[in-house]
Amino acid sequence: MSKSDEPRRLYQQVADQIRGSVQSKGLSKGARLPSERDLAQELGVSRPSLREALIALEIEGTVEIRGGSGIYLAAEVPRHAEVAHALGESPSELMQARSMVEGSAIILAAGRMTDAALAALKESLDAMARAVDAGRDPLAEDKAFHLLIAHQTGNSVIAKIVADLFEERHGPLAARLQVRSATSGTWSQALEEHQAILEALSQRDPLQAQAAMCRHLEASRRRWLDAQV
Amino acid sequence: MSKSDEPRRLYQQVADQIRGSVQSKGLSKGARLPSERDLAQELGVSRPSLREALIALEIEGTVEIRGGSGIYLAAEVPRHAEVAHALGESPSELMQARSMVEGSAIILAAGRMTDAALAALKESLDAMARAVDAGRDPLAEDKAFHLLIAHQTGNSVIAKIVADLFEERHGPLAARLQVRSATSGTWSQALEEHQAILEALSQRDPLQAQAAMCRHLEASRRRWLDAQV
DNA sequence: AAGGTAAAATTGGTCAAGCCAATTCATCAT
DNA sequence: ATGATGAATTGGCTTGACCAATTTTACCTT
Numbered sequence: 370m371s372k373s374d375e376p377r378r379l380y381q382q383v384a385d386q387i388r389g390s391v392q393s394k395g396l397s398k399g400a401r402l403p404s405e406r407d408l409a410q411e412l413g414v415s416r417p418s419l420r421e422a423l424i425a426l427e428i429e430g431t432v433e434i435r436g437g438s439g440i441y442l443a444a445e446v447p448r449h450a451e452v453a454h455a456l457g458e459s460p461s462e463l464m465q466a467r468s469m470v471e472g473s474a475i476i477l478a479a480g481r482m483t484d485a486a487l488a489a490l491k492e493s494l495d496a497m498a499r500a501v502d503a504g505r506d507p508l509a510e511d512k513a514f515h516l517l518i519a520h521q522t523g524n525s526v527i528a529k530i531v532a533d534l535f536e537e538r539h540g541p542l543a544a545r546l547q548v549r550s551a552t553s554g555t556w557s558q559a560l561e562e563h564q565a566i567l568e569a570l571s572q573r574d575p576l577q578a579q580a581a582m583c584r585h586l587e588a589s590r591r592r593w594l595d596a597q598v
Numbered sequence: 599m600s601k602s603d604e605p606r607r608l609y610q611q612v613a614d615q616i617r618g619s620v621q622s623k624g625l626s627k628g629a630r631l632p633s634e635r636d637l638a639q640e641l642g643v644s645r646p647s648l649r650e651a652l653i654a655l656e657i658e659g660t661v662e663i664r665g666g667s668g669i670y671l672a673a674e675v676p677r678h679a680e681v682a683h684a685l686g687e688s689p690s691e692l693m694q695a696r697s698m699v700e701g702s703a704i705i706l707a708a709g710r711m712t713d714a715a716l717a718a719l720k721e722s723l724d725a726m727a728r729a730v731d732a733g734r735d736p737l738a739e740d741k742a743f744h745l746l747i748a749h750q751t752g753n754s755v756i757a758k759i760v761a762d763l764f765e766e767r768h769g770p771l772a773a774r775l776q777v778r779s780a781t782s783g784t785w786s787q788a789l790e791e792h793q794a795i796l797e798a799l800s801q802r803d804p805l806q807a808q809a810a811m812c813r814h815l816e817a818s819r820r821r822w823l824d825a826q827v
Numbered sequence: 828a829a830g831g832t833a834a835a836a837t838t839g840g841t842c843a844a845g846c847c848a849a850t851t852c853a854t855c856a857t
Numbered sequence: 858a859t860g861a862t863g864a865a866t867t868g869g870c871t872t873g874a875c876c877a878a879t880t881t882t883a884c885c886t887t
Contacts, residue, residue, distance in 0.1 A: 430715025
């Protein structure tokens, strides 16, 4: 689910416009928006539709509606860079989710890391290095590395989440954006980051491992996004 | 405890009724609800109002609306593999995963929590209290609470993970063991834990919120396991 | 009888106009 | 000034209608 739906529901579009408008006009917390009637006319939609958008924004926590009084901004609206996300997934969201999940998982894993598991990770890393050298796309090896760590949590549910999130990158979500630069340069950089992760895990240092993992995923996100125009 | 409030917005009441009705009738995932027109008449409200309730339920993840077709209980694609069920997946693992994911998510959410979002959470909590008082199983309200928090991260991927993990509890894994754990006693305890979470969120205290969430999920796990002897 | 296609019925999507109730605000009497 | 009062404003909700997508039905072709 969730790709570029052409005709999104009207209330979502309207909610988007309101978010954008609010942000571009630099309205701050507590500011009062125009009345429902005015907003509806301004955005060129009917009042019921405008109303549906407001309910969405209210649930979302962007807006507060006081009956008989008016519509007020709840608090700071400025989301970082993801203005265009609304209800749709985005690569940034995906990578943020991975960072959160894998960043937590690796802490668990670090505490349970066995020598055998470390050896397996090392082997996986070597395989990835060979793939890069051979000019092959080390995607499978990349996945294996992340899954091995996830499995070390000893929790199959977590492992499944990590696997699903990894797959998501190749699902319908990014299908259209898949202009990826599979240059050996980006892969060798990813390889180095994996090495840093393994290093931290070898020392059974959970925090350092987490930091390394998050750095890796962040860099990965950047590589992914920069690859497309 | 029946501290009901005075004038709740209509769409919230309607959403409540739908949640309750759906659950008391034992409708399962993917089930199709009556048409908007029928539902509206059945509940004694106008179609626009019914519509607003549906939007709330849609955002909440309870319902999926397919234009021209109908209103369906959110089924969602069963991900890639239910296979993980067979091997070693246990309630403990599930709850550990939830603790990890939701424990991280709530930190994100705490930093973005608006007054309106807090109000929505409060509303959800009240709805849950009413359900408990009425002797109904407040499962839908429980889910709504967790999803609202997840939604507050602003990351739809994270929201989806939380929703999936929540649903997992009712998969084939625990289907037959779910008999006795639904006493009003255990639910009112869960309610208190939710209250603690909301309290921490009100104070925008990420760490305390995380602690409260993890305590809740841990207690939830214990209740779940103890119920099936 | 089987299959496919077009029309009809169903359903969500949206709009228009209006009435009610709560809130706000200007006005006026004190 | 001050406080009460009534008009304007604003959200809350309803009725009724039309459009577009989907689903179902009926009919025609093979």
